[in-house]
Amino acid sequence: xxxxxxxxxxxxxxxxxxxxxxxxxxxxxxxxxxxxxxxxxxxxxxxxxxxxxxxxxxxxxxxxxxxxxxxxxxxxxxxxxxxxxxxxxxxxxxxxxxxxxxxxxxxxxxxxxxxxxxxxxxxxxxxxxxxxxxxxxxxxxxxxxxxxxxxxxxxxxxxxxxxxxxxxxxxxxxxxxxxxxxxxxxxxxxxxxxxxxxxxxxxxxxxxxxxxxxxxxxxxxxxxxxxxxxxxxxxxxxxxxxxxxxxxxxxxxxxxxxxxxxxxxxxxxxxxxxxxxxxxxxxxxxxxxx
Ligand SMILES: NC(=O)c1ccc[n+]([C@@H]2O[C@H](COP(=O)([O-])OP(=O)(O)OC[C@H]3O[C@@H](n4cnc5c(N)ncnc54)[C@H](OP(=O)(O)O)[C@@H]3O)[C@@H](O)[C@H]2O)c1
Numbered sequence: 001x002x003x004x005x006x007x008x009x010x011x012x013x014x015x016x017x018x019x020x021x022x023x024x025x026x027x028x029x030x031x032x033x034x035x036x037x038x039x040x041x042x043x044x045x046x047x048x049x050x051x052x053x054x055x056x057x058x059x060x061x062x063x064x065x066x067x068x069x070x071x072x073x074x075x076x077x078x079x080x081x082x083x084x085x086x087x088x089x090x091x092x093x094x095x096x097x098x099x100x101x102x103x104x105x106x107x108x109x110x111x112x113x114x115x116x117x118x119x120x121x122x123x124x125x126x127x128x129x130x131x132x133x134x135x136x137x138x139x140x141x142x143x144x145x146x147x148x149x150x151x152x153x154x155x156x157x158x159x160x161x162x163x164x165x166x167x168x169x170x171x172x173x174x175x176x177x178x179x180x181x182x183x184x185x186x187x188x189x190x191x192x193x194x195x196x197x198x199x200x201x202x203x204x205x206x207x208x209x210x211x212x213x214x215x216x217x218x219x220x221x222x223x224x225x226x227x228x229x230x231x232x233x234x235x236x237x238x239x240x241x242x243x244x245x246x247x248x249x250x251x252x253x254x255x256x257x258x259x260x261x262x263x264x265x266x267x268x269x270x271x272x273x274x275x276x277x278x279x280x281x282x283x284x285x286x287x288x289x290x
Pocket of ligand 1 (some may be wrong): 163
């Protein structure tokens with residue numbers, strides 16, 4: 001079988017950001033995204049910097065709030081309340097993880113659901129689960145965009161999601177259900193995982209285990225979306241790999257996302273997309289076609 005088609009998430013995300021930029025230019029207001037970072041987690045600092053840069057690049061306003069790692073929970077909750085009430089702020093994102101002394105669930109659920117552009121509040125998770133219009137977590141949205149780009153209509157496909165986290169596995173499964181896939185969600189207690197994954201016309205791997213899914217788990221011709229970001233060391237060099245063993249999966253799959261350059265770049269682009277959605281919904285105007 002021919003080598004799988006590579007799904008270029010970097011290029012797709014760039015195109016999406018360009019379309020968002022054009023849509024923003026056509027609005028008679030400037031959508032605003034507020035990002036809150038507590039502490040100095042190096043990975044979080046990079047994400048927050050990239051989010052701010054890309055927000056400004058598409059013509060939106062970026063508000064950054066960097067707080068000391070020792071910030072009391074009450075102060076963070078007060079900031080969230082302030083941003084909830086701020087008319088210039090359409091989207092609020094509190095960068096996770098938060099320091100141990102702060103209850104992350106409490107903080108996330110303090111965000112006004114209509115400004116919850118990360119889609120992590122219980123209200124938005126519930127809206128998604130009940131098929132209502134909701135702001136949906138960015139990485140799952142990006143996964144489904146890439147799958148639709150690769151496969152077209154997803155209706156009737158067997159989709160297998162490996163991982164059941166609240167930020168990836170569960171919301172991506174809900175989105176695929178909305179697309180009329182037959183969805184199986186796997187986790188650490190799933191029996192004979194390779195056999196279950198082999199049923200998938202579409203496989204979404206969100207496990208957090210380097211190269212766990214190998215080519216012999218993949219149905220020939222299936223589409224593989226690899227969410228994993230794992231830092232490993234090989235031959236004395238640091239390397240970023242996914243949850244799928246790319247080389248063996250690409251020999252069997254019909255299409256596959258690489259790591260890096262697959263799902264990763266989609267997350268911020270989808271965050272910007274969610275911010276435009278939230279901004280339009282708050283003003284009661286139709287979302288521009290993006
Ligand atoms: N922007 C992005 O591209 C982006 C965003 C978010 C996450 N990620 C990456 O995606 C991966 C998953 O993230 P996450 O936050 O969803 O991880 P997580 O919260 O740790 O969840 C991992 C899931 O995988 C399951 N699992 C673990 N070991 C397994 C095994 N041996 N067999 C089957 N299932 C197993 C767990 O099952 P149990 O529930 O039974 O424990 C859990 O449901 C990570 O590599 C993360 O870095 C990337």
